[in-house]
Amino acid sequence: MAVAFRLAAAIAVPSLPAPDGLMVGYYNDKCSNVETIVKDTVKSFLDDDITKGPALVRLIFHDCFVRGCDGSILLDQSSANPEPERASGANIGIKALEVIDAIKANVENVCPGIVSCADIVVFAAREASKYLSNGGIDFAVPAGRLDGVVSRASEADQYLPDSKSDVPALIAGFATKGFTPEELVILSGAHSVGRAHCSSFSDRLTAPSGEINLNYRDNVLRKGCGSPPANPTLANNIRDINASTLGNLTSYVVPAIGGDYLDNSYYKNNLKNVVLFHSDWALVGNSATLAHVHEYADNGTLWNLDFADALVKLSKLPMPTGSVGQIRKTCRSIDY
Numbered sequence: 312m313a314v315a316f317r318l319a320a321a322i323a324v325p326s327l328p329a330p331d332g333l334m335v336g337y338y339n340d341k342c343s344n345v346e347t348i349v350k351d352t353v354k355s356f357l358d359d360d361i362t363k364g365p366a367l368v369r370l371i372f373h374d375c376f377v378r379g380c381d382g383s384i385l386l387d388q389s390s391a392n393p394e395p396e397r398a399s400g401a402n403i404g405i406k407a408l409e410v411i412d413a414i415k416a417n418v419e420n421v422c423p424g425i426v427s428c429a430d431i432v433v434f435a436a437r438e439a440s441k442y443l444s445n446g447g448i449d450f451a452v453p454a455g456r457l458d459g460v461v462s463r464a465s466e467a468d469q470y471l472p473d474s475k476s477d478v479p480a481l482i483a484g485f486a487t488k489g490f491t492p493e494e495l496v497i498l499s500g501a502h503s504v505g506r507a508h509c510s511s512f513s514d515r516l517t518a519p520s521g522e523i524n525l526n527y528r529d530n531v532l533r534k535g536c537g538s539p540p541a542n543p544t545l546a547n548n549i550r551d552i553n554a555s556t557l558g559n560l561t562s563y564v565v566p567a568i569g570g571d572y573l574d575n576s577y578y579k580n581n582l583k584n585v586v587l588f589h590s591d592w593a594l595v596g597n598s599a600t601l602a603h604v605h606e607y608a609d610n611g612t613l614w615n616l617d618f619a620d621a622l623v624k625l626s627k628l629p630m631p632t633g634s635v636g637q638i639r640k641t642c643r644s645i646d647y
């Protein structure tokens with residue numbers, strides 16, 4: 312009896328939309344292949360250029376933290392909107408929009424006008440996380456979002472965190488979106504992959520010994536960045552710096568399956584003072600966050616699960632009340 316009841320419940324639940332209106336399997340009866348199309352398209356891009364994976368993981372954060380998950384990060388600058396979100400300095404380095412464009416085009420071919428760009432951003436982030444973690448990070452995506460029609464650089468400035476901030480400011484910023492200090496720590500682990508411009512960590516080039524491993528500072532960061540105005544990008548994770556640059560720092564490198572492997576190495580590196588941003592390092596200097604850094608350094612499986620849950624929570628951030636929504640024809644511009 313108990314088994315029969317549980318089976319009935321398991322069958323009934325997916326057809327009920329969650330209170331936020333999103334639903335796992337939302338496209339099952341509207342565009343049943345959408346998740347396969349996203350998966351195949353992401354895989355073909357990442358097989359060719361893995362750096363697009365971290366970019367897709369970052370994209371969900373930068374979309375959802377500003378006006379909710381509404382594809383507002385995707386909108387191009389136009390005469391009608393000269394200052395969209397991507398014009399904000401906080402969006403430096405945003406890329407891989409061509410992956411979203413390709414997914415949208417492939418989806419439109421089979422089910423035109425059905426799938427929002429906002430949902431594609433979330434599906435793509437899931438696929439990229441799964442790819443970069445060799446399947447370790449995975450989650451069901453509740454879908455049914457609409458695309459917004461508003462995108463303002465000033466709102467990206469306001470809501471996206473600054474890599475030169477201290478923990479109280481980071482905690483306050485995450486709290487405005489309903490995220491706890493623990494979730495700040497969990498989500499920051501995304502910095503185990505990807506790259507950053509030297510301007511994003513210029514303060515670290517002169518950070519004192521208590522805040523950064525000086526060998527890392529001088530031989531990796533200073534050497535890698537050169538002098539302004541050059542503003543190259545370096546790997547977020549010391550693991551992904553090439554071995555010839557690392558010299559005797561190789562002992563700090565947490566072994567991984569390959570470059571851009573999304574895992575808990577970020578926390579292990581953080582405890583050794585070899586992370587890139589001030590906002591990363593600051594998590595070990597604050598009692599509200601340090602215990603969680605230890606927790607995830609010690610338990611990579613737990614981080615995989617908690618990171619997946621945090622991305623689902625991020626994906627549920629709603630548009631501001633009263634916003635107009637649509638399904639755009641192309642992701643870079645709104646439909647009038």
Ligand code: HEM
Binds near residue numbers: 366472498504505590
């Ligand atoms: C805690 C506050 C955070 C701050 C201050 C921050 C800041 C930054 C900065 C400055 C960059 C480098 C941009 C550049 O110079 O090109 C970056 C890269 C990145 N961030 Fe964050 N970030 C934060 C949280 C997150 C979260 C929550 C995620 C995702 C869940 C994320 C994922 C990434 C990824 C994957 C990259 C590398 C992107 C690439 O290689 O294309 N970050 N972040």
